[in-house]
Amino acid sequence: MIGRTNAVGGSGGTLTVTAPAGVTVTVTKDGKTKTKVAGTDGVAVFKGLSTGDWTVTITDGTHTASKTVTITLDYAAAITFFTATLHITYPAGAACAVTNGDTILTAPDTSGIWECTVTEPGDWIIRYQGKDWQTLSVTEDKSTVNAYPGYLYYNGNQCQSVTGGWTSVSKKNANIVFNDQNIAIDSLKSTDQPAGTAFTANSCNIAGFSTLRADVEMIKGYASAVQKIEVGVSTNEITSAGSSGDVFANQTSPGIYTISADLSGLTDTAGLYPYFMVYTASGELYQMWVE
Amino acid sequence: MTIYIDNDYKCHTASGDSLTAIETDFFAGKCQDYIEGYRFVPAGESWTRFDGAVFSGEMIAPWKPWQELSDAQAAYERKQLAEYEEALKIMGVSL
Numbered sequence: 001m002i003g004r005t006n007a008v009g010g011s012g013g014t015l016t017v018t019a020p021a022g023v024t025v026t027v028t029k030d031g032k033t034k035t036k037v038a039g040t041d042g043v044a045v046f047k048g049l050s051t052g053d054w055t056v057t058i059t060d061g062t063h064t065a066s067k068t069v070t071i072t073l074d075y076a077a078a079i080t081f082f083t084a085t086l087h088i089t090y091p092a093g094a095a096c097a098v099t100n101g102d103t104i105l106t107a108p109d110t111s112g113i114w115e116c117t118v119t120e121p122g123d124w125i126i127r128y129q130g131k132d133w134q135t136l137s138v139t140e141d142k143s144t145v146n147a148y149p150g151y152l153y154y155n156g157n158q159c160q161s162v163t164g165g166w167t168s169v170s171k172k173n174a175n176i177v178f179n180d181q182n183i184a185i186d187s188l189k190s191t192d193q194p195a196g197t198a199f200t201a202n203s204c205n206i207a208g209f210s211t212l213r214a215d216v217e218m219i220k221g222y223a224s225a226v227q228k229i230e231v232g233v234s235t236n237e238i239t240s241a242g243s244s245g246d247v248f249a250n251q252t253s254p255g256i257y258t259i260s261a262d263l264s265g266l267t268d269t270a271g272l273y274p275y276f277m278v279y280t281a282s283g284e285l286y287q288m289w290v291e
Numbered sequence: 292m293t294i295y296i297d298n299d300y301k302c303h304t305a306s307g308d309s310l311t312a313i314e315t316d317f318f319a320g321k322c323q324d325y326i327e328g329y330r331f332v333p334a335g336e337s338w339t340r341f342d343g344a345v346f347s348g349e350m351i352a353p354w355k356p357w358q359e360l361s362d363a364q365a366a367y368e369r370k371q372l373a374e375y376e377e378a379l380k381i382m383g384v385s386l
Contacts, residue, residue, distance in 0.1 A: 260344070
């Protein structure tokens with residue numbers, strides 16, 4: 001904060017700048033520059049300033065912030081550094097970046113976890129594998145915002161901004177539960193071949209991605225001739241359980257799998273409904289993503 | 292129905308040299324152009340895409356642009372419907 005004080009003796013206004021202790025404070029107007037270092041109390045005082053618009057800049061050598069202050073006689077203004085953290089989880093091995101239109105920040109590695117610090121509020125676009133994935137609105141200083149680019153489902157997180165959430169349909173009383181960490185489907189028996197399908201409520205714009213992958217587990221099968229656990233996409237909204245989509249891959253024995261389906265024939269198709277299906281078996285979905 | 296796959300797992304509607312017969316219900320009602328635009332990787336086998344991505348069977352996916360296959364199927368169904376309507380007309384059955 002900058003306190004307003006009465007000018008006493010001398011000419012011009014007094015500008016008292018409150019900023020982080022030790023930063024360099026510069027005021028500039030019409031080619032005139034004055035520089036001070038903010039004291040341990042975070043205050044730097046500039047006297048004898050003419051009326052008008054002065055640019056106040058603070059820097060600690062790494063970060064810089066500026067604002068314009070209009071001096072009538074004495075004037076008060078606040079200036080501070082803005083930081084927020086984008087906690088970004090993305091499929092390991094992929095490329096990830098964020099941009100607000102002026103600044104582009106790139107993930108330092110392809111580990112799949114990125115604690116990204118942004119120093120300006122506003123809309124930040126997350127780019128996954130070079131494509132715009134979602135926009136985050138960052139407004140609060142010192143806030144943390146979570147994002148999961150590339151993912152359609154992540155350990156209980158339904159990736160709502162892309163999928164609209166997940167929903168389900170059951171055949172012959174198969175049990176479907178949306179747990180904190182997974183989606184669980186259990187046919188409970190073999191009679192009548194019960195099945196359950198969980199799918200995205202909205203069609204997803206995943207055009208341009210060539211592979212669908214999912215981490216799943218078939219816990220138990222009830223009929224070896226027909227049991228399966230399957231992931232895929234449908235070009236139409238899903239209305240019944242147990243039917244395969246237009247692209248799919250499945251496994252038919254108990255076990256933990258990363259199932260992959262080739263989407264390269266659908267890269268020009270914008271609206272697709274990803275799904276997870278369990279047919280006459282018990283199984284769980286942990287993660288689903290595109291590459 | 293029976294389809295046939297080649298050594299690149301592309302589907303065919305007629306048998307031939309080096310083709311493997313596969314029984315599947317996935318293509319029931321689908322026209323030749325639709326079927327032959329798909330790839331079928333049987334369970335226990337795997338296919339490697341040109342970029343190195345590996346896909347384990349059972350996996351079914353189009354290798355031609357899906358919209359082309361969908362348009363071909365729609366044209367096939369319109370033709371079939373027209374033929375049924377013509378046949379019913381000949382039989383004197385009014386719709």
